[in-house]
Amino acid sequence: MQYLLNGLPIGAIYALVALSYSLIYTTSGVLNWSQGDMVMLGAYIGFALFQFWHVGFTAGLLVSMLVVGGIGVVVQYCILRPLRERQAPPINVVIATLGVAIVSRNIALAIWGPEAQVYPSPVSADPFALGVLSITPQDLLIVFTAIGLMLVLQYLLKRTKEGKALRAVAQDRYAAVLMGVDTEKSDAVAFAASAALGAAAGILVAPVFFVTFNMGAGIGLKGFVAAVIGGLGNIPGAIAGGFFLGVTESLAGGQISSGYRDAITFALLILVLWLRPSGLFLRKSRQKV
Amino acid sequence: MGANNETNKRSMVIVAILAAVIPLAVSSNYYLHVINLAGIYTLITLGLNLLSGYTGQVSMGHAGFFAVGTYVSALLAISAGIPFWAAAVVALVVTGACGAIIAIPAMRLSGPYLVLATVGFGEIIRLIILNWTPVTKGAAGLTGIPLPNFLGMQISSERDFYYLIFVVVALGTYIAYRLANSKIGRTLAAIREDELAAETMGVPVNRYKVAAFVISAVYAGMAGALYGVFSGVASPDNFTFDDSVAFLCMSVIGGNRTIAGAIIGTFMLTGLSEILRALQAYRLVIYGGILIFTVIYMPQGLAGIMASGNKWLAKRLAELSLFGKGAGK
Amino acid sequence: MSECSCMLDIQGISKSFGGLQALDGISIKVAPGAIHGIIGPNGAGKTTLFNIITGLIGPDTGQVCIQGTAVPFEQPYKLVPLGIARTFQNIRLFKSLSVLENVLVGQHVHTPTPVLSIIVNGSKARHWEKVAEEEARTALRFVGLEDKAGEIVKNLSYGQQRLVEFARALAAKPKVLLLDEPAAGMNPTEKAHLINIVTGLQEKGYTIVLIEHDMKLVMNICSSITVLDHGKKIAEGSPEHVRKHPDVIIAYLGRGEHGHAGSTSSQS
Numbered sequence: 001m002q003y004l005l006n007g008l009p010i011g012a013i014y015a016l017v018a019l020s021y022s023l024i025y026t027t028s029g030v031l032n033w034s035q036g037d038m039v040m041l042g043a044y045i046g047f048a049l050f051q052f053w054h055v056g057f058t059a060g061l062l063v064s065m066l067v068v069g070g071i072g073v074v075v076q077y078c079i080l081r082p083l084r085e086r087q088a089p090p091i092n093v094v095i096a097t098l099g100v101a102i103v104s105r106n107i108a109l110a111i112w113g114p115e116a117q118v119y120p121s122p123v124s125a126d127p128f129a130l131g132v133l134s135i136t137p138q139d140l141l142i143v144f145t146a147i148g149l150m151l152v153l154q155y156l157l158k159r160t161k162e163g164k165a166l167r168a169v170a171q172d173r174y175a176a177v178l179m180g181v182d183t184e185k186s187d188a189v190a191f192a193a194s195a196a197l198g199a200a201a202g203i204l205v206a207p208v209f210f211v212t213f214n215m216g217a218g219i220g221l222k223g224f225v226a227a228v229i230g231g232l233g234n235i236p237g238a239i240a241g242g243f244f245l246g247v248t249e250s251l252a253g254g255q256i257s258s259g260y261r262d263a264i265t266f267a268l269l270i271l272v273l274w275l276r277p278s279g280l281f282l283r284k285s286r287q288k289v
Numbered sequence: 290m291g292a293n294n295e296t297n298k299r300s301m302v303i304v305a306i307l308a309a310v311i312p313l314a315v316s317s318n319y320y321l322h323v324i325n326l327a328g329i330y331t332l333i334t335l336g337l338n339l340l341s342g343y344t345g346q347v348s349m350g351h352a353g354f355f356a357v358g359t360y361v362s363a364l365l366a367i368s369a370g371i372p373f374w375a376a377a378v379v380a381l382v383v384t385g386a387c388g389a390i391i392a393i394p395a396m397r398l399s400g401p402y403l404v405l406a407t408v409g410f411g412e413i414i415r416l417i418i419l420n421w422t423p424v425t426k427g428a429a430g431l432t433g434i435p436l437p438n439f440l441g442m443q444i445s446s447e448r449d450f451y452y453l454i455f456v457v458v459a460l461g462t463y464i465a466y467r468l469a470n471s472k473i474g475r476t477l478a479a480i481r482e483d484e485l486a487a488e489t490m491g492v493p494v495n496r497y498k499v500a501a502f503v504i505s506a507v508y509a510g511m512a513g514a515l516y517g518v519f520s521g522v523a524s525p526d527n528f529t530f531d532d533s534v535a536f537l538c539m540s541v542i543g544g545n546r547t548i549a550g551a552i553i554g555t556f557m558l559t560g561l562s563e564i565l566r567a568l569q570a571y572r573l574v575i576y577g578g579i580l581i582f583t584v585i586y587m588p589q590g591l592a593g594i595m596a597s598g599n600k601w602l603a604k605r606l607a608e609l610s611l612f613g614k615g616a617g618k
Numbered sequence: 619m620s621e622c623s624c625m626l627d628i629q630g631i632s633k634s635f636g637g638l639q640a641l642d643g644i645s646i647k648v649a650p651g652a653i654h655g656i657i658g659p660n661g662a663g664k665t666t667l668f669n670i671i672t673g674l675i676g677p678d679t680g681q682v683c684i685q686g687t688a689v690p691f692e693q694p695y696k697l698v699p700l701g702i703a704r705t706f707q708n709i710r711l712f713k714s715l716s717v718l719e720n721v722l723v724g725q726h727v728h729t730p731t732p733v734l735s736i737i738v739n740g741s742k743a744r745h746w747e748k749v750a751e752e753e754a755r756t757a758l759r760f761v762g763l764e765d766k767a768g769e770i771v772k773n774l775s776y777g778q779q780r781l782v783e784f785a786r787a788l789a790a791k792p793k794v795l796l797l798d799e800p801a802a803g804m805n806p807t808e809k810a811h812l813i814n815i816v817t818g819l820q821e822k823g824y825t826i827v828l829i830e831h832d833m834k835l836v837m838n839i840c841s842s843i844t845v846l847d848h849g850k851k852i853a854e855g856s857p858e859h860v861r862k863h864p865d866v867i868i869a870y871l872g873r874g875e876h877g878h879a880g881s882t883s884s885q886s
Contacts, residue, residue, distance in 0.1 A: 031401050082585050090400065091347050092584040095541050098534055099584070102577030110571060221408070221530065228405050263416035266409035273406050274394035464737055471736045472722070472729070472747065475715070479723045482712035489672060489710075490790055491698030491727040 002133050003254040004247050009139040009208075011246020012146035016201040017223025018230060018238035018245075019150065020194035026170040026233035027190040030080055030093055034100040035198055036220015037108075042068045042199025043206040043215065044108055047119045057122035061145075061203045065196040072195025073188050075100055080191070081184065101216075109213040121207030142204045149200055150239060153193065157235075162189050170233070222249075225269055231278055308455050312448045321447040327559040328454040329512050329519060334539045334551040335465045336508025341537070342545030343474060344501040345481030346395065347404050349533045350411030354506040356418060356528035357384045358513020360425060363434045363523055373437030377514035384510025385503045387414075392502035396495050399484075411533050419525040430524025434517045450519055457515060461508060466548045468504070477501060478546075542583050544590025553591045625650040625825040626794050631670055631680035633663075640666045642849045643680070648794070648842075653816060653826045655836045657860075658846035659869055664829045665707060667846075668798055672704050673697055684794060698727050701793035705783045705800060707829075711771045717782050718767040721754040724789030728753070757785040761815055777808040784815065795819065797828040801835055813839055837861065845869070 017035060024032045045064040049055035055063065079100065083093050123141050127134040157163035162185070168176040169186040177183055201219070209215055222245060230241025248268065253261035315321050333351055341347045362380035365371040371379075391410045398406055418425045425431070437444045437453070444453050468474055479487040480494055488494045517523055535558070543554015561579065565572035587594050626648040633641045641663045648654045656664050670677045673694040682689040690696050697703070703724070712720050729750045735743040758764045761781040766774065771782060780800065787795055800816075801809050809832070816826060816839055830836050836843065836857070843860045845853040853863040860866055 025401070031404070079581055079585065086585065086588060088584065088588050091341065091537075091541055091545070092588055094347070094404070095538055095584045096581050098538065099577040099580035102580065103574050106571070106573040106577065110574070217530075224401075225405065225409075228402060232401055257420075259420040260416060263413045263420075266413050266416075270394050270406050270409050273398055273402055277397045277399075277402060467737050467739060471743065472726075472731055472750070473733070473736060475719050475722060476726065476731075478715055478719075479712045482714055483710050485674070485694075486706070486710035486712070487723060488694040489674070489697065489704060490724050490786065491695050492723065493695045 003250045005130075005133050005135055005139075006254075007247035007250030008243065009142040009246070010249065011243035012143045013201050013205050013219065013242075014223050014226040014245050015239045015242025016146050016149065016197050016204075017219060018226035018242040019153070019235065020197045021224055021227040022230070022233050022235055022238040023166075023190045023194045023197075025227070026235070027166055027173075028080065028084065028169075028187045029090070031090075031097065031224075032191075032194065033094060033097040033220070033224075034075070034104060035194065035223060036216035036218070037101045037104040038068055038072065038195045038198030038216070039202040039205070039219050039223075040108060040211075040213065040216030041071065041104055042202030043119065043211045044112060044117075044202075045199070046203040046206060047112075047117050047211050050119065057203075061200060064199045064203055068199035068202075069192040069196035072191040075195075076188050076191035080187065084187075101220075105213055105216065112213065114213065116210035116212045119203075119206035119211050125207070138207065142208075145200070145204055149197065153197070156193075162186070166190055225265070229269065229272055305459075308459070312451045318447050321451055323559065323563050324556075325447060325450050325454050325519060327556045328451075328458050329515050330536065330539065330559060331458050331552050331555040332461050332512035332515070333509045333536050334543065334555045335461055335548065336505030337536055337540040338543075338545045338548065338551045339465060339468065339477070339508075340501045340505035341540060342547075342550075343469060343477040343481060344498065346498060346501060347537070348407040348505070349404050349530070349537055350391070350407035350409070350414075351505070351509050351536050352528040352530070352532040353411035353414035354384050354387060354509035355513045355516070355532070355536075356414050356525070357387055358510030359517040359523045359528075360418060360431070360513075361510075362514035363431050363517040364424070366435050366517075367431065367433065370435075373435075373439075373514070373518055377511065380514045381507050381510045384513070385507045388503040388506025389499055391506075392499040395502065396498040408530060408533070411528075411530060415525050415528055415530075418528070425525075428525065430522060430526075431517075432522045434521050434523065436521075437518050444518075454515060454519075457511065461511065462548060462552065465508075465551070469548050538580055542580065542590055544592030546589070547592045549595075550590050550592030553595070557591060623650075624648055625652070625685060626671075626827065627683040627686075628667075628671065629680050629683070631667065631682070632678045633666060633670060633675070634678060640849050641670070641677070644846070644849075644851055645680075646844050646851070646854070648825060648827055650825055651820060651823060652841045653820050653828070653839050655840035655843040656827065656829050656846060657831070657833075657836055657843060658852075661848070662846040663849040664846055665798060668704065668796055668829060672702060672796060698790045698792070701791075702796065703787040703790035703792035703794075704796035705780075705787050705798055707798040707802065709776075709779050709783055711779055711783055711786070713770075713772045715771060716767065717758065717763060717769050717771055717774070717785075718751070718754055720771055720782055721757055721785045721789045722750055724757070724786035725750045725753055726790075728789075728791055753791075754785075754789050757788040760788060760818070761785045762811065777804050780804065780808075780812075781815075788819075792824070794825045794827065797826065797830075799829055799831065801830060801832050809835060 017039060020035050020038070021032060024030050042064045045067050046060040049060045049063060079096050080093070083096055121138050121141070123137040125136050125138045127136045157167055165176070165181045166186045166189055168179065168181050169183050173183060176186075205219070223242070226241040226245040227238045228241070229244060230237030230239070245265065249261060249265055252264040256264060311324070312321060315324070333355055337348060337351055358380045361383045362373070362376040365376040365379060366373065391407065395403055395406050419427055421427070439453070444450060476487070476492055476497060479492060480497055484494055539554040539558045540551065541554070542558055543552070544550025561576065565575055568575065583590070624647040626646075628644060628646040631641055631644045632639070644663075644667060646654075656667065658664055666675070669675045670691070671682050671689065673690065673692055673696065676691040684700055684702060687700060689700060689702070712723065729746040732740075732742050732746070735741070755764055755767065758767055761784050763778065763781055763785060766778065771779060774782065780803070784800070801812055804812060813835065819826060828840075840857055842855065843857055844851060845860055845863070845866050847869040852865045852869060853860050
């Protein structure tokens with residue numbers, strides 16, 4: 001049971017990253033392998049803000065989200081848009097996002113060096129008791145901030161014009177074009193939102209893991225796994241997938257073996273995909289013949 | 290395809306001559322080492338082109354097959370003294386079996402789901418190697434992999450390895466070329482283009498997918514066996530997700546729908562990696578930038594550029610003269 | 619199941635998706651050498667029926683027999699050896715491949731794939747490749763596209779692509795050819811060419827089943843017609859019989875369809 005609780009904060013992080021993947025995939029069909037590095041950039045920017053201007057947690061979070069969101073827009077405009085215009089095969093797009101990942105990772109390395117940086121948490125990491133279980137305020141901060149961001153996203157998607165446009169594009173891109181929706185703007189918005197969410201995940205996770213140039217790799221991959229489990233493109237599925245993965249990982253690591261933990265997770269994933277080729281929560285879409 | 294038979298034969302003779310001459314021309318052992326490494330990687334890329342380029346099953350887990358090839362052959366040689374060739378054959382069989390195993394769930398999947406399954410496979414292999422310490426020595430890895438012995442001659446210098454690797458790569462390229470330019474290659478391409486239509490025309494798609502996975506796994510397994518004796522050591526750090534990514538890049542940059550592309554892409558990227566070493570910190574930034582640039586402006590890879598040479602240049606110049614938006618097609 | 623002297627025996631096929639009954643107990647007997655049309659307003663279940671016959675989906679009940687042999691469901695690759703080939707409503711060609719390569723894939727089951735001979739470029743491999751190529755070119759010649767054999771399909775016009783799909787299905791050497799809206803998107807010249815091809819095929823002994831919306835074409839070339847509406851068979855018989863059938867007229871007129879039975883205007 002404790003494992004379940006332990007899995008929640010990392011599950012929340014995975015959920016945020018999974019959301020990012022699904023958002024981009026559902027609007028432009030792109031698999032953004034640099035998502036994990038948005039997390040890393042977010043963490044570094046928060047760290048830089050803190051180190052030079054003593055910016056606090058909340059402000060750091062917001063500024064970082066803005067900056068990385070901007071970076072996301074730039075990436076979308078300069079790289080993804082030309083690829084779409086040239087009707088590049090999906091594998092080329094994958095390579096392009098991998099290129100972005102490599103570039104961001106190494107720019108971070110060049111700027112901040114290979115040593116891990118410490119980003120202090122605004123709340124204490126000391127566990128307190130909750131009945132028979134224990135939890136830390138930090139865990140609570142992560143989970144509640146993440147949930148808060150997800151709620152904000154839901155609101156933006158349902159109530160704002162850009163959000164509705166995005167949902168239209170996600171449902172049927174061609175129809176959206178016919179209805180006069182600016183699909184390129186939606187693509188950019190999706191990228192900005194995803195990058196911002198990634199940055200938030202980075203800030204939230206920074207005090208737990210140290211800030212290093214390749215911290216994004218593992219989180220990015222896990223977030224992708226979570227998105228796929230929930231059904232790529234399925235927003236609530238991504239959230240469910242994220243928490244599911246976090247908890248499963250915690251259980252597998254604790255109960256079975258910590259070394260093989262990821263192997264178990266991946267084996268589970270392959271099993272899920274075999275039985276449900278389109279993810280746990282997504283209904284298999286019928287091909288139009 | 291058939292019309293080019295004469296040009297093919299001629300170019301093969303040229304390549305053969307060049308290949309024989311290279312070790313004499315290249316003075317530095319270091320450069321020969323890099324060429325040898327690129328040769329080994331080419332085997333992986335050849336298989337990857339057949340699987341991902343021809344059949345359209347994108348794999349980001351090929352480091353897994355590579356690892357199986359290395360560890361199986363190395364362990365047989367170290368613990369049971371089995372000679373290289375026999376150990377390599379066993380490694381090929383085991384790797385092929387792995388290919389079949391991952392093909393079973395993979396054949397139901399497509400797009401990102403397929404990619405993820407292959408990533409999962411690669412990671413599972415790496416983690417097994419990392420954690421199964423009694424057999425694989427875990428993170429410490431294997432050392433002292435014995436050098437291969439061929440008809441009494443021991444293969445030990447870079448030059449020796451060059452000839453060994455060259456022969457294997459030449460054979461591998463030939464087989465891949467023949468497969469690709471035949472009914473089999475055409476059928477694989479049909480599966481890539483429209484799986485459903487292919488199946489309706491009588492193609493047993495699943496069988497072909499499994500075959501493609503097995504073939505590409507076997508190629509990577511052979512590369513693994515060679516890598517083991519070439520470097521003498523092996524550790525799970527050599528077979529990470531990043532390595533799988535690197536192989537995929539070599540495949541795509543070279544042009545993953547051609548056989549020549551496998552060779553071109555692998556050598557270019559391996560060479561690039563070495564050349565950029567001098568630039569220290571920004572080396573990988575440039576590397577990444579080149580990946581992005583290539584994929585946008587050379588969608589069919591370098592092999593595609595070489596095939597259409599002047600046309601490509603003309604198109605780029607035309608695009609530049611339209612300020613702002615790209616020219617699309 | 620009752621024996622019949624027909625080529626294609628569709629027996630009691632039913633299929634529902636969710637709560638929607640797409641097909642309800644459809645039985646059709648297609649005589650050898652017939653050109654049998656399946657018509658009906660949109661949503662009548664025509665393409666679903668085709669998809670079931672060709673193994674893309676499984677029915678809830680019923681079975682399909684070709685010359686007495688039952689057709690296995692949901693295993694599309696077994697169809698060609700049994701003698702069934704089809705074309706698709708939305709063209710499903712291998713776009714990056716050449717015209718000839720597309721048609722060669724249709725040939726797949728009719729020539730062996732000798733792997734070892736292929737690897738060493740042996741005489742067996744070369745022989746079968748030559749045989750396959752000749753068959754493919756014959757099919758292309760029949761539809762009039764032999765000179766375009768080397769073109770990449772992506773670069774052809776819509777009408778030409780439809781013909782390539784035709785040739786590909788012919789290369790599969792079927793006994794029964796299932797055509798899903800073969801005339802869709804064609805201009806009058808192309809349609810006339812299509813009519814020639816289809817009647818030419820009938821003369822050669824093929825049995826043809828086609829789904830079409832172009833009434834003029836259907837009435838022109840079909841020897842027998844089945845009319846579906848909302849998943850049920852509402853009329854069947856010769857073109858004259860169907861044309862005058864009251865239920866058919868209601869089904870079409872009731873939906874404001876153009877080109878209803880008896881009219882000379884053709885559906886676009």
